[in-house]
Amino acid sequence: MTLTRASTTMDRTDANNARLERKARLSWRRADAARRARPGLRGLGILCTALILLGSAPASAKPPRLTLLIVVDALGSDLLLRSKPRLKGGLARLIAEGAYYPTARYEYAKTDTASGHSTVATGANPWRHGIVGNQLVDRSTGKLIPIFADPDHPLLEAPPSSGDVSPRNLIAETISDRLRLATQGRGKSVAISAKARAAIPLAGRLGQAWWFNDTVGKFVTGTFYAKEFPAWVRTFNNRQLPQSYFNKQWTLSLPPTEYLGDDDRQYESDWNALGRTFPHPLNAGLSSPGEQSFSILKCSPYMSDILVELGKAAIVGEELGKDQIPDLLSVSISSIDFIFHQFGPYSWEMQDAMIKLDKSVGELIAAAEKAAGGKHNLLVVLTADHGGAAIPEEWAAAGMPSVRLSAAHFQDGLSKQLQARFGADLVAGVQLVEVYLKDKTIIDKGLDGAVVRRAAATWLANQPEVLTAVARDDLFRDSEPSFGLDALRRSQFKERSGDVLFLLRPFVTLSDAKDGADHGSPYAYDSEVPVIFFGKGVRRGIFRQRMSPIDIAPSIASMLEIGNPAMVEGTARVEAFSTGD
Numbered sequence: 001m002t003l004t005r006a007s008t009t010m011d012r013t014d015a016n017n018a019r020l021e022r023k024a025r026l027s028w029r030r031a032d033a034a035r036r037a038r039p040g041l042r043g044l045g046i047l048c049t050a051l052i053l054l055g056s057a058p059a060s061a062k063p064p065r066l067t068l069l070i071v072v073d074a075l076g077s078d079l080l081l082r083s084k085p086r087l088k089g090g091l092a093r094l095i096a097e098g099a100y101y102p103t104a105r106y107e108y109a110k111t112d113t114a115s116g117h118s119t120v121a122t123g124a125n126p127w128r129h130g131i132v133g134n135q136l137v138d139r140s141t142g143k144l145i146p147i148f149a150d151p152d153h154p155l156l157e158a159p160p161s162s163g164d165v166s167p168r169n170l171i172a173e174t175i176s177d178r179l180r181l182a183t184q185g186r187g188k189s190v191a192i193s194a195k196a197r198a199a200i201p202l203a204g205r206l207g208q209a210w211w212f213n214d215t216v217g218k219f220v221t222g223t224f225y226a227k228e229f230p231a232w233v234r235t236f237n238n239r240q241l242p243q244s245y246f247n248k249q250w251t252l253s254l255p256p257t258e259y260l261g262d263d264d265r266q267y268e269s270d271w272n273a274l275g276r277t278f279p280h281p282l283n284a285g286l287s288s289p290g291e292q293s294f295s296i297l298k299c300s301p302y303m304s305d306i307l308v309e310l311g312k313a314a315i316v317g318e319e320l321g322k323d324q325i326p327d328l329l330s331v332s333i334s335s336i337d338f339i340f341h342q343f344g345p346y347s348w349e350m351q352d353a354m355i356k357l358d359k360s361v362g363e364l365i366a367a368a369e370k371a372a373g374g375k376h377n378l379l380v381v382l383t384a385d386h387g388g389a390a391i392p393e394e395w396a397a398a399g400m401p402s403v404r405l406s407a408a409h410f411q412d413g414l415s416k417q418l419q420a421r422f423g424a425d426l427v428a429g430v431q432l433v434e435v436y437l438k439d440k441t442i443i444d445k446g447l448d449g450a451v452v453r454r455a456a457a458t459w460l461a462n463q464p465e466v467l468t469a470v471a472r473d474d475l476f477r478d479s480e481p482s483f484g485l486d487a488l489r490r491s492q493f494k495e496r497s498g499d500v501l502f503l504l505r506p507f508v509t510l511s512d513a514k515d516g517a518d519h520g521s522p523y524a525y526d527s528e529v530p531v532i533f534f535g536k537g538v539r540r541g542i543f544r545q546r547m548s549p550i551d552i553a554p555s556i557a558s559m560l561e562i563g564n565p566a567m568v569e570g571t572a573r574v575e576a577f578s579t580g581d
C-alpha cells in the first residue's frame with residue numbers, strides 16, 4: 001500500500017516536473033536561437049555579459065570556451081596502465097600533458113554504465129542521484145525495466161522502444177544542467193554516445209542527448225529532448241557512416257607478433273557472427289545492413305570513429321567553443337565496453353581497440369582544440385564509468401578463486417529456501433548486488449516483510465561465494481564503518497533498490513552469459529578508473545592520491561565558474577589546477 005501511494009504521488013510530481021521541464025527547455029531553445037541570430041554581438045559585448053553573469057571571475061581567469069568530457073565505457077585503471085607503453089596518440093598526450101589520476105575509485109557497490117555516467121555528471125553517488133544501475137526489477141512481474149525508460153517520451157523518428165529514452169529518473173542536477181542554467185541557456189551542451197544510458201545522464205535535462213539506435217542504424221534522441229532533428233544531426237545521419245562499414249572487416253593495426261597471448265581463446269564470444277579471431281567481418285552474416293550488423297559495429301573500434309565524426313559535426317552544427325560563453329561536449333565512447341564483454345580485457349581485440357582508441361581520442365581533442373581556438377581555451381576531462389573483471393574461467397586457470405555464477409543460481413536457491421519457510425514464491429529477481437522480493441505476495445500472505453528480508457539475507461550470507469548480505473531494514477543500522485556496507489549504502493536509493501543487498505567475494509562474476517567478461521562489483525578491477533584533466537589551467541603531473549569520480553563535476557564547475565550541481569558530494573581537485581591563467 002505504501003509503495004502504491006508513493007508511486008502515485010511520484011507520478012503526479014513527475015507530471016508537474018515534466019511540464020516545467022518542457023517550459024524550461026523551450027526557453028533555453030529560444031536563448032539558443034537568439035545566440036545564433038546575433039553573430040554580430042559576439043566578442044566584447046558577449047564577453048561583458050558573460051563576466052557579469054559569471055559573477056566575480058577576474059578578467060585574467062576566463063573559463064575555457066569549450067569543455068570536452070570524454071567517458072570511455074569500461075576503461076579500467078589497469079587497462080589504461082597496461083596499454084600505456086604502446087600509446088602515441090590522444091591518450092598518450094592526455095597522460096603526458098595533463099593531470100593524470102591513474103586510480104580514481106567509484107565508492108559504491110554496483111559499478112555499471114548508467115550509475116557511472118550519472119555519478120560523473122552529477123558529482124554524487126547513486127544514493128543521491130537515484131540511478132542505482134542499468135535496470136530495475138519490477139517486483140510484480142520480475143521483468144527488468146531500463147532505468148531511463150519513460151513511456152511518456154518515445155524516441156524521435158524511430159520505432160517505439162521500451163528502452164532508455166529520458167532523464168526522468170535522474171534526481172540530481174548534472175554539470176550540463178548547471179552550465180545551461182548558469183549561462184541562462186546560452187552555453188551549449190551536447191552529449192553523444194552509442195548508448196542511450198550514457199548520453200542521457202551526460203546531457204541531463206537541459207542538454208542535447210544523441211545516441212545510436214541499432215534498429216534504424218542512425219543517431220536518435222527522445223521527444224523529451226527535441227521535437228525535431230536539428231539540421232546537423234539530419235545531415236550526419238544522411239551520410240550513412242554506420243552503413244559504410246558493412247562490407248569491411250576489423251583488422252589488426254600492428255603485426256600479429258606485437259599482441260600478447262593468443263587470438264583464439266576458449267571463453268571469447270562469437271556474438272552475431274563477429275567471430276573470435278581476426279579479421280572480424282562486420283556484416284553479421286546478412287546480405288545488407290540491418291540490426292545485427294549495427295549491433296556488432298558497436299562492438300568494433302569503428303564505432304568510436306563514427307562518434308568522433310558526430311562530435312565534429314556537433315562542434316560545427318552548434319558552434320561549440322566559438323565564443324566566450326562556455327560550452328560542453330560530452331562524448332561517451334562505448335566500443336571498449338562491448339569489446340570487453342565479448343572478448344575480455346586481455347584479448348587481442350582489446351589490445352587492438354586501445355591502439356585505435358588512442359588515435360580516435362587524438363582526433364577528437366584536435367577538433368575541440370581547433371574549435372576553441374587553442375589548448376588555452378579548452379578543458380578536456382577523460383574518465384570511465386567503470387572498469388571490468390577478466391573472463392572468470394581465465395582467472396581460475398591462472399589460479400585465482402574465480403567462478404562464473406548466474407543470477408538464476410541465487411534466485412533458485414533463495415526461492416526454495418523462502419518457499420520452505422513461508423509457503424510462497426517470494427523472489428521477483430536477482431540483480432548484481434540486489435534481491436527484489438514480491439512485495440504484493442508478502443502483503444497478501446500476511447507476512448512480516450522485515451522477517452522475510454532478514455531470512456533472505458541470512459541465507460545469502462551463508463552461501464560460500466557471498467561476502468556479506470543485509471536486509472534493507474538493517475543497511476543503515478550499523479554505524480561501524482565497513483567496506484561492504486558503505487559501498488552498498490552508496491548504491492541504494494529508496495524503493496528502486498532491492499530488498500536485500502549483497503556482495504559476492506572478489507573474483508566471483510555474476511553473469512547470465514556462458515562466455516565473455518563482466519563488471520559490477522566494488523572491487524578495484526571494476527571500480528578503479530583513470531581521471532585525466534588537460535588544457536586550460538591544468539597542472540601536468542601524475543596524481544596518485546585518493547580520488548573519486550564524484551570530484552569530476554565539481555572540478556569542471558570550478559573551472560567554468562558556474563557553481564556546483566545541486567546534490568554534489570565531491571570536491572574540486574584544486575591540486576590539479578593552477579590559480580589564475
Ligand SMILES: [Zn+2]
Pocket residue numbers: 073074112113114337385386
Ligand atoms: Zn559501461
